[in-house]
Amino acid sequence: MSLDPGQSIIHLKGVGPRLQATLGKLGIYRYLDLLLHLPLRYQDRTKLTPLGQVQVGSECLVQGKVLHCGVQFGKRRSLKVSIDDGSGIVHLRFFHFSKYQQASLEKAVYVRAYGEFRYFGRELSVAHPEYDTFSTPPPEPTPALTPIYPTTQGLGQARLRSLVQNLCEQPWPELPGTPFGKLKFLHQPPAGSTYDDVAEVQEEVALDELTAYYLVMKGRALKRQQEQAIPLPQSAGLGRTLLGNLGFHLTKAQARVVSEVLQDLEKPVPMLRLVQGDVGSGKTIVAAFAAIRAAEQNGQTALMAPTELLAEQHYLNFSNWLAPLGIDTVLLTGQMNAKQQKMRLAQVASGESAVVIGTHALFQEKVTFHRLALSIIDEQHRFGVHQRMALQNKSEPDQQPHQLVMTATPIPRTLTMALYADMDVSVIDELPKGRQPITTHTVEAGKREQVIDRVEQVLAAGQQAYWVCTLIDESDEIDAVAATEMFTQLTKTMPQRRVALLHGRMKSEEKLSIMQAFKAQQIDLLVATTVVEVGVDVPNATHMVIENAERLGLAQLHQLRGRVGRGSQASHCFLMFNRGLSEAAKIRLNAMRDSQDGFYLAEQDLKLRGPGDILGTRQAGEQSFRIADLSVHAHLMPKVIQRGEALINQQGHEDAPGLAQNLLNAWAPADSGHLSV
Ligand code: ADP
Ligand code: MG
Numbered sequence: 001m002s003l004d005p006g007q008s009i010i011h012l013k014g015v016g017p018r019l020q021a022t023l024g025k026l027g028i029y030r031y032l033d034l035l036l037h038l039p040l041r042y043q044d045r046t047k048l049t050p051l052g053q054v055q056v057g058s059e060c061l062v063q064g065k066v067l068h069c070g071v072q073f074g075k076r077r078s079l080k081v082s083i084d085d086g087s088g089i090v091h092l093r094f095f096h097f098s099k100y101q102q103a104s105l106e107k108a109v110y111v112r113a114y115g116e117f118r119y120f121g122r123e124l125s126v127a128h129p130e131y132d133t134f135s136t137p138p139p140e141p142t143p144a145l146t147p148i149y150p151t152t153q154g155l156g157q158a159r160l161r162s163l164v165q166n167l168c169e170q171p172w173p174e175l176p177g178t179p180f181g182k183l184k185f186l187h188q189p190p191a192g193s194t195y196d197d198v199a200e201v202q203e204e205v206a207l208d209e210l211t212a213y214y215l216v217m218k219g220r221a222l223k224r225q226q227e228q229a230i231p232l233p234q235s236a237g238l239g240r241t242l243l244g245n246l247g248f249h250l251t252k253a254q255a256r257v258v259s260e261v262l263q264d265l266e267k268p269v270p271m272l273r274l275v276q277g278d279v280g281s282g283k284t285i286v287a288a289f290a291a292i293r294a295a296e297q298n299g300q301t302a303l304m305a306p307t308e309l310l311a312e313q314h315y316l317n318f319s320n321w322l323a324p325l326g327i328d329t330v331l332l333t334g335q336m337n338a339k340q341q342k343m344r345l346a347q348v349a350s351g352e353s354a355v356v357i358g359t360h361a362l363f364q365e366k367v368t369f370h371r372l373a374l375s376i377i378d379e380q381h382r383f384g385v386h387q388r389m390a391l392q393n394k395s396e397p398d399q400q401p402h403q404l405v406m407t408a409t410p411i412p413r414t415l416t417m418a419l420y421a422d423m424d425v426s427v428i429d430e431l432p433k434g435r436q437p438i439t440t441h442t443v444e445a446g447k448r449e450q451v452i453d454r455v456e457q458v459l460a461a462g463q464q465a466y467w468v469c470t471l472i473d474e475s476d477e478i479d480a481v482a483a484t485e486m487f488t489q490l491t492k493t494m495p496q497r498r499v500a501l502l503h504g505r506m507k508s509e510e511k512l513s514i515m516q517a518f519k520a521q522q523i524d525l526l527v528a529t530t531v532v533e534v535g536v537d538v539p540n541a542t543h544m545v546i547e548n549a550e551r552l553g554l555a556q557l558h559q560l561r562g563r564v565g566r567g568s569q570a571s572h573c574f575l576m577f578n579r580g581l582s583e584a585a586k587i588r589l590n591a592m593r594d595s596q597d598g599f600y601l602a603e604q605d606l607k608l609r610g611p612g613d614i615l616g617t618r619q620a621g622e623q624s625f626r627i628a629d630l631s632v633h634a635h636l637m638p639k640v641i642q643r644g645e646a647l648i649n650q651q652g653h654e655d656a657p658g659l660a661q662n663l664l665n666a667w668a669p670a671d672s673g674h675l676s677v
Contacts, residue, residue, distance in 0.1 A: 002173040005032035013166045025152045034167055038186050038205070038627050039147030042198055045114050046143055052088030054117050054124060062090060062126075063112035063138055069105050080125075081105050083113075090117065091125040108133035112141075130157070143191035145198060164188070178208040186627075206628035207636050207643070210418065213625070214644035217421035221272070224422070227400045229270035230373045234262070236296045238325045239289050245324060246285070253430035254282050258289045260426045261404060265293050265374070271402040274380070274420055276411070277428030278598040279562025280435065283406045284314065286428070287376045288321050290404055295327045295354040299373025302401075303357045306379050307504075308333050309531050312512050314378070315357045322355060332358035332367065335508035376404045408562070409555055411602060415630065418637040421644075438565040440573045440593045442549075451545055451574050452493055458543050459497050459524040465543035466563055467527045470551055486547070487527040494525065502528040533559050539567030549575035549592075550585040554605040557592050584608055606631055 009028055010020050028034050049060040064083030072080050079102055081092040092113055094101065105111070115129030132138070149160045164187045172180040185193075185201045239262075243250070250258065257275055264271035277283045291301040303318070305311040315331040322329055330344050330353035347353040351370025356362065405423065416425055443451055455465050467490065469483035487501040500523045502514050511531075517523045519538050526532070526541075533556065544564045549557060557575070565571040575589055591604045608631075628636075 002171045007031050022154050036626050040150050041148050042145040045146045050087040051085045051090050059116045061114045066108050083111050091123050093125050093127045110134040110138050112138050145189045206633045209628045210640040211643050214421050214640050220422040227270055229400050229402050230299050231268040232265040232293050232297045238292050251430045253428045257426040258286050261290050270400040272423045274423045274425045275406045279408045281428040291355050294373040300369050301355045301374040303376040304362050311359050328353045329355040332361050334361045372401050375401045378406050380405045380407045418640050436565050436570050438571040438573050442575045442589045442593050445576050445578050456494050464541040465525050468546045470548045483529050497524040499525045504531045536563050542569050542571040545574045547576050550577040554601045558601050
């Protein structure tokens with residue numbers, strides 16, 4: 001009989017309560033979890049390298065007769081083992097070692113070791129290699145690639161391998177979605193298989209995982225079709241009034257997206273639409289038109305922003321736009337005093353306020369809506385899926401709010417289609433007219449004085465600037481320039497300029513008043529942390545300096561830089577970096593300097609850092625895929641979609657969610673939420 005994949009890992013040979021707890025840290029609770037805990041990479045330990053041919057910097061498998069073993073007292077105390085195979089001599093070094101280890105190495109006649117070789121003084125050595133000792137000539141090396149697993153403290157590679165060995169010996173049932181054989185191949189590549197063979201199977205399994213994910217997403221979309229929402233047909237035409245009041249024309253792209261959204265809202269099924277648009281493309285106004293439509297039908301809108309600063313900016317904009325139409329907007333943040341809070345919550349509960357803007361404070365239990373018709377999530381890549389869901393539960397029991405999700409993260413189209421398969425997607429692919437290109441400079445931190453001079457001149461001419469520091473106070477990162485220190489320094493060097501400080505630890509009111517003063521041009525230079533990353537909109541601010549730019553990913557740099565270039569004057573961005581840049585950081589900064597195209601930058605980010613950062617899942621504390629790696633497997637997406645659609649059609653629409661659930665059970669067991677974006 002085949003085993004039950006859902007069985008607790010405690011029943012596996014070799015697992016006791018202590019190991020069970022350790023495995024739990026890796027998310028391994030059941031047999032299936034261990035089977036899906038796939039190697040990160042592989043090592044080739046199939047061939048011995050003669051000691052005379054060992055290359056510096058390369059990882060290799062060596063063996064030899066022990067010439068000498070003993071503790072050395074040099075700069076650092078270490079255990080040194082010298083081995084000889086007739087072709088040359090190399091040394092193993094251990095800077096930490098146990099008595100037991102020392103004794104066993106002293107007793108050994110032969111040693112076999114795997115690791116990376118370097119020179120210690122003049123001696124070719126390997127530090128802390130994986131090794132085995134022998135009293136007789138060692139047997140042939142293992143003929144198969146050696147898997148290296150992601151692991152945690154207290155659980156070594158050898159132990160994990162042996163657990164997997166115990167697991168793979170058992171008779172497995174066919175898993176829905178992925179044949180056991182493929183997974184076993186990845187755990188225990190057969191003798192003679194190459195890196196390429198493994199990569200090929202990895203790709204097949206990734207295709208399975210991504211297809212499962214696609215089906216789950218599609219299943220959700222189908223389920224949504226069967227749910228009810230408040231239909232929001234056009235009536236009073238308040239949107240036209242706003243259009244007349246705006247003082248600018250919508251871009252073609254904005255107009256198209258607004259009409260796509262409004263058409264969705266007319267239907268009695270919940271909308272779930274993603275609006276993608278580069279920084280500054282004007283997504284907020286699209287949200288406003290949707291909120292107006294809801295208000296016309298006595299429905300409330302909840303608008304959730306990832307930061308208080310952004311929520312406050314939205315509050316100001318929405319109040320300006322909607323108050324003349326007789327629609328009331330209210331702000332809910334974590335920083336209201338008790339009296340304000342009580343009053344505002346009452347306004348929300350009674351339905352007096354049609355538009356409710358806030359941070360995650362919006363889904364506290366005490367927030368009850370009168371009639372929630374629409375929820376809008378801004379900068380959705382900053383939120384986890386759980387938060388999105390929580391807001392969904394705020395509507396009437398048998399009704400779902402329409403959902404509008406906005407993001408400035410430009411994701412390549414095939415990726416979007418697969419990853420956001422549960423949503424409809426609209427793209428604002430055009431910036432409002434008259435935007436100025438931003439010239440970007442990369443500057444070594446040592447040349448800060450010159451940048452200060454440059455900024456000072458611009459401020460003297462009546463323009464404004466941001467000086468962005470990546471940390472508030474000196475803390476874990478040693479060389480971070482603290483915003484507070486920078487503020488003090490810049491205040492001293494530019495005595496004639498009005499310099500202000502803005503960071504996330506300030507009181508809400510203080511932040512709000514500083515932002516208002518900056519907007520009103522009562523402040524010349526805003527020294528800030530990355531709180532200004534989203535939502536800050538001051539067209540007269542034309543220069544931005546970003547400290548420690550090498551630390552940030554492309555997506556974040558692009559967002560930050562999007563704060564300038566909003567007016568009619570030429571804008572500049574200075575990316576300050578510290579000496580000793582890594583190759584990847586160099587490529588990132590150069591990409592930023594050379595391009596202002598969000599899509600291009602997103603693609604580079606995908607190549608350089610993988611999808612976690614680009615999709616924001618890492619920020620939101622969610623895991624990414626188990627085996628699929630979008631920086632490697634993005635090209636599979638068309639296939640994923642094709643295969644997923646074929647499966648759905650074969651199953652009939654009715655059953656698709658059931659099949660999806662099966663696949664989800666296989667690929668995303670304990671917490672299916674993590675597969676969502
Ligand atoms: P994002 O897409 O980054 O959220 P915003 O909605 O904050 O962009 O818009 C950026 C700025 O552009 C705001 O000041 C907004 O009022 C302005 N804006 C939006 N649409 C237009 C337009 N069609 N013409 C001119 N300015 C616009
Ligand atoms: Mg925005």
